[in-house]
Amino acid sequence: xxxxxxxxxxxxxxxxxxxxxxxxxxxxxxxxxxxxxxxxxxxxxxxxxxxxxxxxxxxxxxxxxxxxxxxxxxxxxxxxxxxxxxxxxxxxxxxxxxxxxxxxxxxxxxxxxxxxxxxxxxxxxxxxxxxxxxxxxxxxxxxxxxxxxxxxxxxxxxxxxxxxxxxxxxxxxxxxxxxxxxxxxxxxxxxxxxxxxxxxxxxxxxxxxxxxxxxxxxxxxxxxxxxxxxxxxxxxxxxxxxxxxxxxxxxxxxxxxxxxxxxxxxxxxxxxx
Amino acid sequence: xxxxxxxxxxxxxxxxxxxxxxxxxxxxxxxxxxxxxxxxxxxxxxxxxxxxxxxxxxxxxxxxxxxxxxxxxxxxxxxxxxxxxxxxxxxxxxxxxxxxxxxxxxxxxxxxxxxxxxxxxxxxxxxxxxxxxxxxxxxxxxxxxxxxxxxxxxxxxxxxxxxxxxxxxxxxxxxxxxxxxxxxxxxxxxxxxxxxxxxxxxxxxxxxxxxxxxxxxxxxxxxxxxxxxxxxxxxxxxxxxxxxxxxxxxxxxxxxxxxxxxxxxxxxxxxxxxxxxxxxxxxxxxxxx
Numbered sequence: 001x002x003x004x005x006x007x008x009x010x011x012x013x014x015x016x017x018x019x020x021x022x023x024x025x026x027x028x029x030x031x032x033x034x035x036x037x038x039x040x041x042x043x044x045x046x047x048x049x050x051x052x053x054x055x056x057x058x059x060x061x062x063x064x065x066x067x068x069x070x071x072x073x074x075x076x077x078x079x080x081x082x083x084x085x086x087x088x089x090x091x092x093x094x095x096x097x098x099x100x101x102x103x104x105x106x107x108x109x110x111x112x113x114x115x116x117x118x119x120x121x122x123x124x125x126x127x128x129x130x131x132x133x134x135x136x137x138x139x140x141x142x143x144x145x146x147x148x149x150x151x152x153x154x155x156x157x158x159x160x161x162x163x164x165x166x167x168x169x170x171x172x173x174x175x176x177x178x179x180x181x182x183x184x185x186x187x188x189x190x191x192x193x194x195x196x197x198x199x200x201x202x203x204x205x206x207x208x209x210x211x212x213x214x215x216x217x218x219x220x221x222x223x224x225x226x227x228x229x230x231x232x233x234x235x236x237x238x239x240x241x242x243x244x245x246x247x248x249x250x251x252x253x254x255x256x257x258x259x260x261x262x263x264x265x266x267x268x269x270x271x272x273x
Numbered sequence: 274x275x276x277x278x279x280x281x282x283x284x285x286x287x288x289x290x291x292x293x294x295x296x297x298x299x300x301x302x303x304x305x306x307x308x309x310x311x312x313x314x315x316x317x318x319x320x321x322x323x324x325x326x327x328x329x330x331x332x333x334x335x336x337x338x339x340x341x342x343x344x345x346x347x348x349x350x351x352x353x354x355x356x357x358x359x360x361x362x363x364x365x366x367x368x369x370x371x372x373x374x375x376x377x378x379x380x381x382x383x384x385x386x387x388x389x390x391x392x393x394x395x396x397x398x399x400x401x402x403x404x405x406x407x408x409x410x411x412x413x414x415x416x417x418x419x420x421x422x423x424x425x426x427x428x429x430x431x432x433x434x435x436x437x438x439x440x441x442x443x444x445x446x447x448x449x450x451x452x453x454x455x456x457x458x459x460x461x462x463x464x465x466x467x468x469x470x471x472x473x474x475x476x477x478x479x480x481x482x483x484x485x486x487x488x489x490x491x492x493x494x495x496x497x498x499x500x501x502x503x504x505x506x507x508x509x510x511x512x513x514x515x516x517x518x519x520x521x522x523x524x525x526x527x528x529x530x531x532x533x534x535x536x537x538x539x540x541x542x543x544x545x546x547x548x549x550x551x552x553x554x555x556x557x558x559x560x561x562x
């Protein structure tokens with residue numbers, strides 16, 4: 001009974017994103033079970049700390065080095081954020097252009113789909129040669145990683161409008177600009193947000209992996225890499241924990257924007273009732 | 274139901290189909306179709322061939338025929354959404370293209386084609402926004418339309434929260450919101466159940482009587498065509514041609530009892546025979562293929 005009371009203050013906030021606290025209880029139980037199982041397994045089977053440190057050891061290291069880790073996290077997050085912003089806005093602009101000039105889109109689309117399948121992260125060492133060892137190269141990798149999925153999805157959203165919708169707009173003597181503004185762009189939003197969520201994850205990956213090839217010492221990639229090299233595995237895991245927290249927060253922030261931008265969407269049905 | 278002032282806008286029922294009515298005054302015709310043929314580039318399919326048809330203002334004309342007879346194509350040619358290969362279409366004396374630019378058309382499709390991101394109010398006001406009406410005028414008009422299609426209380430709902438029949442009423446309200454001269458309807462009730470369809474048929478007639486607009490209505494239901502129309506144009510398939518025209522001389526206004534009248538069945542039989550007469554040959558040819 002006491003848990004229900006304790007959960008009350010969080011209720012209104014949780015309801016805001018369409019879930020009640022009750023829905024989260026199973027997930028929380030699973031998390032606790034994993035952490036307890038992890039800790040118990042290490043003690044029971046005497047697992048070496050370089051293979052897997054104890055959750056308690058990671059937590060205490062996280063607390064001890066919180067200032068360094070958060071500084072590194074913020075540094076990396078900024079790279080990811082700038083890469084995300086640049087890559088996504090370029091992709092949205094390109095998608096609008098290609099949807100407006102369809103022959104151009106038809107000609108280039110196969111290459112974009114192919115480029116979307118290229119492991120762009122492989123270019124990371126070359127990006128350092130092009131954009132320097134500092135933030136620039138990481139922003140570039142994160143940006144390029146974000147670009148293709150957003151472009152391909154946005155373009156799909158803009159062009160998969162039902163022909164009858166377009167006929168309807170034509171019957172009202174609406175021009176191309178009006179059709180874009182009132183039909184194509186709103187219709188593409190679900191596609192856009194799906195790809196932005198993917199891009200938020202890719203941006204963090206791009207920034208961190210980019211840092212593995214060299215960069216500022218106050219970055220997560222370098223922290224993880226050097227800690228692991230020095231057999232300082234608790235620190236490496238603590239840095240990974242920071243990366244996880246930042247990555248998930250980034251993802252949730254975009255989900256929240258999506259929720260408010262698309263209150264009209266049928267998927268918001270649950271939140272309204 | 275007792276809408277008055279309708280009698281004056283009623284079409285001249287005695288006027289013969291096509292050429293006979295044309296003599297009364299060519300400029301007054303709501304729609305004039307002359308020698309329209311549409312061939313689709315893909316495969317060279319002839320969708321419609323040598324169509325001549327004239328609609329008087331206030332008429333409710335149904336186009337009926339089996340699937341693939343080009344009735345939807347003909348509707349789109351009238352609405353300037355499809356360009357005819359040969360022939361001309363005049364709407365109120367203007368070219369179809371000019372009529373579209375002047376926003377003379379209200380279109381309703383088989384699906385309601387409502388936009389999920391707009392509320393019911395906003396969906397209905399879409400054509401008014403495009404026509405540049407100011408907000409107060411839009412709001413007044415939308416309120417009027419919502420009353421007309423009896424959707425009060427659903428103004429701020431989203432389309433997906435409404436049933437299929439209600440969605441179609443929104444589509445009709447939207448099509449009528451800017452008072453178009455010509456209402457083009459492409460099997461609007463085809464996806465609805467029989468009971469909803471019959472109720473919406475009655476509602477459509479009420480709205481038509483109140484608005485006095487000319488309606489071109491595509492359907493493949495014989496009874497729906499008889500019930501709604503002042504005139505039914507029967508089309509035969511491949512290539513789509515006019516197989517015949519039947520004046521529907523049932524009294525106005527039509528009510529639920531109209532469906533029980535002997536004359537209703539006579540007209541339905543007449544249509545059925547027209548449809549069968551022309552359809553026998555092509556269907557057999559198709560079966561051999």
